[in-house]
Amino acid sequence: MPELHIAGKPLPRPDAPGKTMGYTQYLDDWNLPGMLHARIYYSPKPHALIRRIDLRKALSHPGIHSILTARDIPGKNFIPMMKDDWTFLAEKKAIYPGEPVALIIGNNRESVCRARALIQVEYEDLKPVFDPEESLQTGAPQVNPLGNLIAYHKIRKGNIEKGVSEADVVIEGIYETPYQEHAYLETLGYIAVFHDKEIMRVYGTMQCPFYVQNAVASILGMPQNSIQVIQTPTGGAFGGKEDMPSLFGGLAALAAYKTGKPVKLVLDRRDDILLSSKRHPSRSYYRIGAKKNGALTFCEVKVYLDAGAYATLTPAVLWRCAVHGCGCYRIPHVKVDAYAGATNKIPCGAFRGFGSPQVVFAMERQMDKLAQALGIDPLHLREINCLRKGDETVTGQKLPFSVGLSETISKARSMSKWSKKWRQYPLIKGEKRRGLGCATFLYGVGLGAAGKKLDHAEAHIRIKSDGSVVFSVGTTDMGQGMETVLTQIAAEGLGGIPMEKIRMLPVDTFSVEDSGPTVASRATYTSGTAILSSCEKIITTMKKTASKLLSCKPEEILLEKGCFFRIKSPKAKQIGKNADNKKNAPFLTFEEMASECFSRHIPLSEYGYFDSPPTSWEPETGQGKAYVTYSFATQIAELELDMETGEIELQDIWAVHDIGKAINPQNTEGQIEGGVVQGIGYALMEFISFNEKGMIQNPSFSTYIIPTSKDVPRIHTAIVEVEYPEGPYGAKGFGETPLMGVAGCIANAVVNASGIDISRIPILPEYILQESRKL
């Protein structure tokens, strides 16, 4: 690999100054003349027929412009996602509390807010179902119009009976994980403008502008060349702005279309929590076995995800759940059955980890139980079984390169001083205990075989005549720092020009083609690869032109630190402004070349593409090359546990991640720390409570608790770089992984401290107290 000057350095983010000074304009920070405001009226019922909608009172409220229902939709009342089941506005039937039924449009937020209370809808109650396993039994009420089995995936490898018979020890367990709310700080918000009644422009906070484009095309029946979706600076997403912007962006467009005025639809926090998708809760049944020496012989998993009422992204989430269900280990015999059942509750969608944190928690508890039964150090048990270069995953995929799992284990072991502490802590008795726990895991990078169709990306770079640069991509920055990383890649790819010369344009569906969603930790390696390919084309043209100007062959031109040298005499003096000097000029600067190309009518504007390396999946056996590559990690938690109160005080988390190559190590660290803290919330405090009608009871930050600065332990991060040859500068995606192992390692640390068998999260003090009584 050539020496890197910009990629691989912890350079500051170009977007940070505007954010710290308050200049950056998020969606709700701007308004347009004559703009109207919209608000959603939603059904409070879990399962009901809609008999009559009476809008008269609401319409006569001052300031109300109009109220739209399903009948006002000129196109299709279907949100294009994975299945054709999801409607923008419920028409005959409402199947979860929070399902949008009408859109109220008025002059200001207060009026639409008040008018909402005046809408009268007559419902006829139907029997609801709230548990996914129940919903899949015969005779259960039909929730989803296409049937309650939203998805089913299986994996069959080897022969499970053989695996069982070979095992000296078999461990069983049932595990439960809760809903998780994204709690991005900026709520969902969209502005739609029907420009000259020709182009529908939708601005907003989102991960996937092309999903929104398709949603607007559906609801309005308009072609894609009449729909321009532009992402505004996005205040966090974590998966929560993958599916939901299609619904709310689509409704904003409908309102603008119907009223002919710009319309703003911003959800307040309460509505945002009540009406937006969550992480799927899960229940899983595990059985694993190993020989006396610790080698795993089989893993059998049955897992149920609660999909909520509509499919949205569930089939993909469930697939990732199935593939990650047996962890990061070499296992000859595998049987996985993964089901997603529909229930009369809020639909679940994407959330950092996408179906895998649930099963990583379960599998990592299983591994610890197994270690205990075998009398083996749990971290060592993982070392015995962990995937290494050349091994096969549970889907039969050979791993030819970039497998840094064992390195992450040894690094985490020495950083945390594992061996000594892990043995000592269980010996501490009394009220205040201490514990250490670990988790190891993998993450399939990108959309994988299940999302093949979408797994491509386009980038466009243009060099302006003064040598400054703009580029466009179809993936988004939602706070994770993609803009920074891609700018670094572009700066490096253009021969080491300074980052300040490069600007990423707002993501706009008119500037590049659909590049798939910004999910699955894929932005860096997909858009990064596309950028490098456009850079290459531009550099080839510039070198060719430079060679003419420096009278040499293109091969004799060397591009370094933004200068085109004639290799033979790199040290001679720079040409001046005087054109006469050019013949003898040993080098030209990037700016000079940009201006030369411009005046010679040589375009420096190139598209680049990323096409995913092939993946495959055999649905009957679950065998194939599931993902292009994997990221790996080991996480260790140390905590104090008060046996009297059940309270846990986290002390330290060590998070060691193999990510191929860190394009920006500071950014990487930030991703790890942030992900770990979301994982802490998941492990220890976050849950949604429902009433008996399936309605969310805690739609606020005083009732849905997320970690504050005081809940966070010391976080020690380390990066392992086992390069991924197909990624830009060796990088592979990893943004989701930091969250994934936290619940497992914390649960294992609680067990290490107390001997309590943890089988569900969040681990609240009540749970500890209740279980400690059983000891």
Add this chain to the structure above:
Amino acid sequence: MTMTEDVKVKFKLNGRRVEASVKPNRLLVDMIREDFGLTGTKIGCGMGECGACTVLLDGKPAASCLILAVQANGKTIETIEGASPNGRMNSLQEAMVKEGAVQCGFCTPGIIMSATALLRENPHPTEEEIRTAISGNLCRCTGYQKIVKAIKKASKKSE
């Protein structure tokens, strides 16, 4: 006076004397954002639970979504726009950028306001004091570690 009649409020906003006519039930955050166009102050919850709307009211951090505009009368209000009046970042802001304490940035203005109040009162806070000072400011992106570091660094600079 009926609830619909406008009330005059006079106060100091980022060092300047200003006045506005507001409805008695208008929130401070709405007045700042809409009437004065200072949109650096964010709304993350509207219920006093996230700290995104933090401004300094007579030097003390306050959730502007819980305060009525009329309560600003005769007071001093500072917003994020007042922290870098010439478009140049102050040392705290620079530290936030340098330390990588900004991700999505939605919590950032509120955190800077809370930290500004802390550093004025206590120029050399301990890590614990920093964590306490920003404990009302939720950040879902960063895990707080780099924010705490940045505030610490800014406090060292002022030595």
